[in-house]
Structures are given as C-alpha cells and as structure tokens.
Amino acid sequence: xxxxxxxxxxxxxxxxxxxxxxxxxxxxxxxxxxxxxxxxxxxxxxxxxxxxxxxxxxxxxxxxxxxxxxxxxxxxxxxxxxxxxxxxxxxxxxxxxxxxxxxxxxxxxxxxxxxxxxxxxxxxxxxxxxxxxxxxxxxxxxxxxxxxxxxxxxxxxxxxxxxxxxxxxxxxxxxxxxxxxxxxxxxxxxxxxxxxxxxxxxxxxxxxxxxxxxxxxxxxxxxxxxxxxxxxxxxxxxxxxxxxxxxxxxxxxxxxxxxxxxxxxxxxxxxxxxxxxxxxxxxxxxxxxxxxxxxxxxxxxxxxxxxxxxxxxxxxxxxxxxxxxxxxxx
Amino acid sequence: xxxxxxxxxxxxxxxxxxxxxxxxxxxxxxxxxxxxxxxxxxxxxxxxxxxxxxxxxxxxxxxxxxxxxxxxxxxxxxxxxxxxxxxxxxxxxxxxxxxxxxxxxxxxxxxxxxxxxxxxxxxxxxxxxxxxxxxxxxxxxxxxxxxxxxxxxxxxxxxxxxxxxxxxxxxxxxxxxxxxxxxxxxxxxxxxxxxxxxxxxxxxxxxxxxxxxxxxxxxxxxxxxxxxxxxxxxxxxxxxxxxxxxxxxxxxxxxxxxxxxxxxxxxxxxxxxxxxxxxxxxxxxxxxxxxxxxxxxxxxxxxxxxxxxxxxxxxxxxxxxxxxxxxxxx
Numbered sequence: 032x033x034x035x036x037x038x039x040x041x042x043x044x045x046x047x048x049x050x051x052x053x054x055x056x057x058x059x060x061x062x063x064x065x066x067x068x069x070x071x072x073x074x075x076x077x078x079x080x081x082x083x084x085x086x087x088x089x090x091x092x093x094x095x096x097x098x099x100x101x102x103x104x105x106x107x108x109x110x111x112x113x114x115x116x117x118x119x120x121x122x123x124x125x126x127x128x129x130x131x132x133x134x135x136x137x138x139x140x141x142x143x144x145x146x147x148x149x150x151x152x153x154x155x156x157x158x159x160x161x162x163x164x165x166x167x168x169x170x171x172x173x174x175x176x177x178x179x180x181x182x183x184x185x186x187x188x189x190x191x192x193x194x195x196x197x198x199x200x201x202x203x204x205x206x207x208x209x210x211x212x213x214x215x216x217x218x219x220x221x222x223x224x225x226x227x228x229x230x231x232x233x234x235x236x237x238x239x240x241x242x243x244x245x246x247x248x249x250x251x252x253x254x255x256x257x258x259x260x261x262x263x264x265x266x267x268x269x270x271x272x273x274x275x276x277x278x279x280x281x282x283x284x285x286x287x288x289x290x291x292x293x294x295x296x297x298x299x300x301x302x303x304x305x306x307x308x309x310x311x312x313x314x315x316x317x318x319x320x321x322x323x324x325x326x327x328x329x330x331x332x333x334x335x336x337x338x339x340x341x342x343x344x345x346x347x348x349x350x351x352x353x354x355x356x357x358x359x360x361x
Numbered sequence: 362x363x364x365x366x367x368x369x370x371x372x373x374x375x376x377x378x379x380x381x382x383x384x385x386x387x388x389x390x391x392x393x394x395x396x397x398x399x400x401x402x403x404x405x406x407x408x409x410x411x412x413x414x415x416x417x418x419x420x421x422x423x424x425x426x427x428x429x430x431x432x433x434x435x436x437x438x439x440x441x442x443x444x445x446x447x448x449x450x451x452x453x454x455x456x457x458x459x460x461x462x463x464x465x466x467x468x469x470x471x472x473x474x475x476x477x478x479x480x481x482x483x484x485x486x487x488x489x490x491x492x493x494x495x496x497x498x499x500x501x502x503x504x505x506x507x508x509x510x511x512x513x514x515x516x517x518x519x520x521x522x523x524x525x526x527x528x529x530x531x532x533x534x535x536x537x538x539x540x541x542x543x544x545x546x547x548x549x550x551x552x553x554x555x556x557x558x559x560x561x562x563x564x565x566x567x568x569x570x571x572x573x574x575x576x577x578x579x580x581x582x583x584x585x586x587x588x589x590x591x592x593x594x595x596x597x598x599x600x601x602x603x604x605x606x607x608x609x610x611x612x613x614x615x616x617x618x619x620x621x622x623x624x625x626x627x628x629x630x631x632x633x634x635x636x637x638x639x640x641x642x643x644x645x646x647x648x649x650x651x652x653x654x655x656x657x658x659x660x661x662x663x664x665x666x667x668x669x670x671x672x673x674x675x676x677x678x679x680x681x682x683x684x685x686x687x688x689x690x691x
Contacts (some may be wrong), residue, residue, distance in 0.1 A: 083454040084453070116475075249554060
C-alpha cells in the first residue's frame with residue numbers, strides 16, 4: 032500500500048471572503064464568477080474598498096486535499112507560503128484537517144507575502160476571485176520531493192499552478208516520479224481564462240500524462256475550442272482514461288472508455304459557490320482511491336460540492352461521511 | 362452635535378474560531394464559557410491542537426463599535442494592534458464597517474504580535490475563549506486622545522482592558538476628557554473572572570464615574586459578591602444611572618431611577634454565542650444615542666444579540682436595521 036492516496040500540488044492561498052454587490056464588481060472592473068490575477072498594489076487597493084471580511088485557508092488543490100483528509104484519506108499537499116501569520120494559518124488548517132504538509136516556507140524576509148485571494152460573494156452565491164499569488168508563484172522544482180510523489184497513488188495537479196514561472200518543470204518532475212512508481216496523474220483545468228493562458232501546455236500534458244481530467248463546462252469548451260459541450264467532452268475523453276466534466280446544477284458527466292455516465296447534482300441553496308469544484312474533486316478522488324465505481328465517486332463529489340456551497344468558505348463544515356451515509360453511497 | 366455617538370476602548374483582537382468537543386475542553390484544561398488569559402507559548406501549543414479554524418476580527422468593545430457602525434452610528438474605537446497581517450485585518454474590518462480607527466499600530470519589530478483569541482465553540486453553541494493579549498496589553502495612556510473623547514456622547518469601556526498594565530490610567534484619562542465635555546461613561550464588566558481580578562478598581566470607577574453599567578448575571582453577582590441576582594441588581598442600580606443586566610435566554614433587566622424593566626430575549630437557535638453581549642451593548646448604545654427609550658433600546662439589543670448568535674463570528678451578518686423594522690422597534 033502506498034503511503035498516500037492523493038498528493039496535491041497547487042497555489043497555497045488564504046481566502047479573504049467578503050460580500051459584494053454586482054454594482055461593486057462592475058465599478059471595480061471585477062469579472063463575475065472568474066479568477067483574475069492581481070498584483071500587490073491592486074490587492075491593497077481592492078482590500079481597502081471591500082467590506083468587513085473573514086479569512087479562511089483556501090487554494091484550489093489545497094481545498095481538494097483538505098476534503099480528502101476530512102474524509103479520512105491518506106493525503107499530502109505541496110504549495111508555498113511565506114513564514115508569516117497568514118502562512119501559519121494556511122499550514123495549521125491543512126495539518127489540523129489531517130493532511131501532510133511539509134513544503135518549506137519562504138523566509139519571513141522574502142518580499143512576496145503569503146498569497147491571498149479576495150473572494151467577493153454576490154447575493155446569488157457566485158464568487159469572483161481576485162488572486163495575489165505572492166510567494167506561492169515561486170514554488171520551485173526543488174520543492175517537489177520525488178520520494179513523496181512516488182508514494183502517491185494519485186497526484187493531483189492544479190491548473191492555476193501553470194501561472195507560476197517554474198511550474199511546468201515542477202509538474203514534470205512530479206509526474207516523472209509518480210509515473211515511475213506506477214502512480215496516476217489527475218489534472219484540473221481550474222478556470223477558462225487559465226486555459227486560455229496555457230492551452231498548449233495543458234494539451235501536451237493531457238495527451239502525454241493525464242489519466243483523469245477534471246473540467247467544468249466553460250473550461251472544457253475553452254480547452255477544445257468548441258462551443259459544443261458534448262463535442263468537447265468527446266474530444267477530451269479520447270485523450271484521457273477518465274474525463275469528469277462538471278456542469279454546475281446540471282450535474283456531472285463521466286466518460287471512461289466505453290462507460291458514459293450522467294450523474295445529477297444534489298439540489299442546494301447556494302450561499303457561496305467557492306470551493307464547489309475543489310470539493311467535488313476531493314470526494315471523487317477519495318472514492319476512487321477507496322475502490323468505488325465511477326458513478327458512486329461522482330455522487331460523492333456532488334454531495335460534497337452541495338455541502339460546501341451551502342455555507343461561506345471553501346472547506347467542509349458538516350461531516351461528509353455522514354452525508355454519504357445519508358445518501359446511501361457508503 | 363458631537364462628532365461621535367460612541368467611542369469604545371478595549372482589547373483589539375483577531376478571533377480564531379474552531380469547533381471543539383466538551384472532551385477537548387476538559388483534556389486541555391479549558392474552562393467552558395469563560396475567557397482565560399494565555400501566554401504566547403500556550404497560544405501556540407493550543408493552536409497546534411485545535412482543528413481547522415477561521416479568522417475574524419473580534420475584541421469585545423471592537424465588536425460593540427462594529428455593531429454601532431453597522432447600524433449607521435457615528436463611532437470610533439481605540440485599541441492596539443501590531444503592524445502585522447492580523448493587525449491589518451483588524452483595522453480593515455473595523456474601518457470597512459464604518460468606524461473611525463486611528464490608534465497607532467505597534468511597529469512590526471515589537472516582540473508582542475497582534476492579540477488573538479482562540480474561541481472554541483462546542484456543539485451547544487457555547488464559546489470558550491483563550492486570549493493571548495499580545496501588544497494590545499500595552500495600550501498606553503498616550504494612545505488616548507482627549508480631543509476624541511471630548512467629541513463622544515458616550516465612551517464605552519471594556520472591563521477586559523483592566524488586565525493591561527497602564528489601563529487604569531488610560532481609562533482615567535478617557536473619563537476625564539469625556540466628562541469634561543459633558544460626555545457619559547458606559548462600562549461593561551466583561552467576564553466574572555475579570556471582575557474577580559479587578560473588583561475594587563471596577564467598584565471605584567462605577568461609583569465615581571459610570572453612568573451606564575452593562576453586566577450579565579455571573580458578572581453582576583461576582584461584582585456585588587451576592588448569589589442573589591435581584592439583590593445584586595439593586596445594589597448596582599443604586600450606584601449608576603442606568604443598569605443593564607443581561608441574563609442570556611431569560612432576557613434583560615434595565616433599572617434606571619424609578620424605572621425597572623424586564624425585556625424578554627428573542628428566541629434563536631444558538632450556533633455560536635460569541636459576541637452576544639457585545640452586540641447587545643452596541644445596539645443598546647446606538648438606540649440610546651438615537652434618542653430611543655430604554656425598553657426599545659433593550660429590545661434592539663436583544664434582536665442584535667439573537668442575530669449574532671445565529672451564526673459563527675461575533676459581528677453582524679444580516680442587516681440589523683431591517684431586523685429592527687421587522688420587529689417594529691424602528
């Protein structure tokens with residue numbers, strides 16, 4: 032048995048969550064429902080304008096790994112924070128959830144602070160993300176421990192990470208080590224604009240190395256440059272062993288060889304959509320690592336996503352295993 | 362018209378909120394429902410043991426002032442943070458709520474960081490507080506601007522602040538300036554153990570200077586060393602113009618000269634009791650400053666308290682004025 036079921040690599044972030052109106056987004060040039068990269072000056076200026084906020088650990092893959100850990104999975108995370116108060120908060124929350132997190136912190140004198148994401152939640156529950164990457168942008172290939180990757184049944188790569196300068200090499204190093212030890216590779220496309228920025232690199236990786244691809248509708252149609260979701264799914268499914276294509280309240284499509292499933296979403300009142308995709312992936316991967324079939328994994332993902340969008344913050348608050356039992360999936 | 366309706370002085374804190382079981386409290390020597398002062402070593406050790414947390418600005422009087430600001434009141438706060446990430450979070454959240462906050466930050470190289478309170482919320486919604494005062498302990502009398510105090514209709518003093526070394530002198534300076542300009546003085550006793558530590562000093566201040574005293578049952582019986590809540594109320598009412606004695610779900614007693622009111626609590630499901638007393642005081646003081654009668658002020662306080670205990674975190678999330686309208690108090 033390998034030490035880890037899932038090892039995630041991504042941008043380590045603390046989320047700054049505040050409520051905002053659609054007018055506020057428009058006045059401040061914030062694209063609704065997407066992730067925009069911002070620099071420190073913009074982060075400071077925007078923070079000055081938003082209302083009272085709360086701080087919770089975030090980061091897309093980190094949320095996913097927190098979900099795996101919450102479910103009792105054997106899991107670890109790689110992503111860089113600085114040795115500052117937000118960095119300690121990030122590290123604490125991940126470890127307290129039961130994940131292994133050993134990435135060396137950037138020293139306190141580093142010019143770039145721990146990354147943060149100003150998440151503005153509109154009354155409809157949609158989240159618009161403004162990300163100052165900070166020191167997490169500088170995750171170095173040396174931060175990837177090949178021995179850890181070799182001990183992973185799955186490595187889970189966050190598409191956002193491609194925005195960092197050394198990320199391609201870091202991912203390549205992780206993939207080599209994992210595959211060299213018969214591990215599998217999962218990738219999430221993260222965001223349609225992220226796909227725009229890195230389409231060719233994503234494509235190469237998908238074709239060469241990815242076993243399981245997570246993407247939502249907007250990401251997938253961007254990736255395959257088709258406005259037809261079904262056609263984009265077919266194109267992706269031809270390139271990976273398992274395609275998991277989420278479509279918000281319309282549920283999820285899973286394509287794997289001859290198998291083609293559509294699994295409906297779990298209806299919920301949306302309070303804050305932050306983390307829905309992350310938590311879907313965490314539950315799906317945990318299910319897979321536990322040996323469940325694809326339909327059960329998709330149902331677990333939908334249940335976990337419905338929990339996380341029913342409250343503010345991107346990590347589970349209710350007991351997901353209890354919810355799985357209530358829904359009869361375990 | 363004075364510039365401020367209420368100026369609060371207290372311990373500036375960021376709350377670290379986590380769920381915990383009663384067993385966890387017992388194993389870690391944490392007194393349930395009370396505030397314990399802890400040093401940095403204990404803060405670090407305890408933080409290592411708690412589960413994933415979220416960070417929100419707190420501090421008793423700061424919560425009260427945030428409540429006054431939320432209601433649209435003219436208000437300011439005095440309390441010390443360090444120039445670090447948590448300090449900036451504290452300052453942002455208070456200003457973003459509409460309060461004036463100008464206290465000079467301790468410089469980043471100060472040995473004591475921004476104060477924090479590890480708040481453990483048990484399944485019954487009760488909160489047990491573990492406070493590392495940090496730099497807020499060192500609020501200096503020079504941090505009290507007499508001109509600001511003279512511009513206050515009410516100054517609101519947090520009993521917890523008596524745990525700081527120079528606090529008596531700082532409070533005396535604030536009281537002199539406020540009273541010298543016909544301002545009034547409100548005091549909250551904060552906590553029964555805080556009363557134990559400072560009974561004589563509190564008593565002197567109450568007799569000499571306090572116009573409005575906020576206390577809950579445990580604090581009042583400790584203050585007047587009587588197990589009879591009614592007797593303690595009578596003793597306190599003989600010493601202040603207005604006594605506001607809260608008693609959790611049993612409502613609140615207001616005694617003012619010949620007037621004696623009992624106003625029932627607003628029934629709510631308790632999620633997190635943190636901030637109930639603070640928000641009661643904020644709404645009560647705002648009502649008073651707006652010229653409402655004591656019964657309406659008490660009803661406002663109860664409505665505001667019921668809102669803040671219905672969710673995690675000590676500051677209002679719903680629109681309190683809208684709730685006041687729903688309840689017919691404005």
